Amino acid sequence: MNNEQRFINLLGLAQRAGKLITGEAQVLQSIRGQKAKLVVISTDIGQATRKKISDKCTTYQVSLLTFMDRNVLSQAIGQPRTAVAIEDQGFAKALLKLNIGEGA
Template identity: 40%
Template sequence: MSEKDVAGALGLAQKAGKLSSGDLGVKDALSDGKAMLLVIATDAAPNTVKELKFLAEKASVPVVFCMQRTALGLCIGKAPRAAVAVLDKGFAGLIMKKWNV
């Protein structure tokens, strides 16, 4: 499937209140065990990727690399985002299915 399909699913998750974005929001969702999936932008800074992957691994949360920061922010109606955390199992499953994970 395409990034467009994933973007649509992320947009729906955002409207449903099932996404966490922004540096602090994503880290909190991972640390609190609320994140079901972590989506990291393909052009995220290496240190950001390293830190978020560590937190996701620690929390046993799957990670998907998809689209650039600008597109990731745009599909959820926000400024560019390095990552978003999906907080719902259903949306997480849908996104992983659309990205063939």
């Protein structure tokens, strides 16, 4: 299993464990509330949304990864989304360790 598949599997596991926040507004709220440990956005997210999330992550010092398109991200978590926040340090660390995607 390659690192991309591991990343997708870990996102799904985080979703089932209830450690994943989905949706633009909820992700921004999680960042502002300093609960988000890592934010993952799709490669095809809108420019305005990308900037808004990126700026918040920079302000609150939250790691941000741009990885996979919205279809793959949606499939991984079981619902149509372009942005997710991981609120668990263990999952965030494991996902970052895989060294997938690019920092935005």
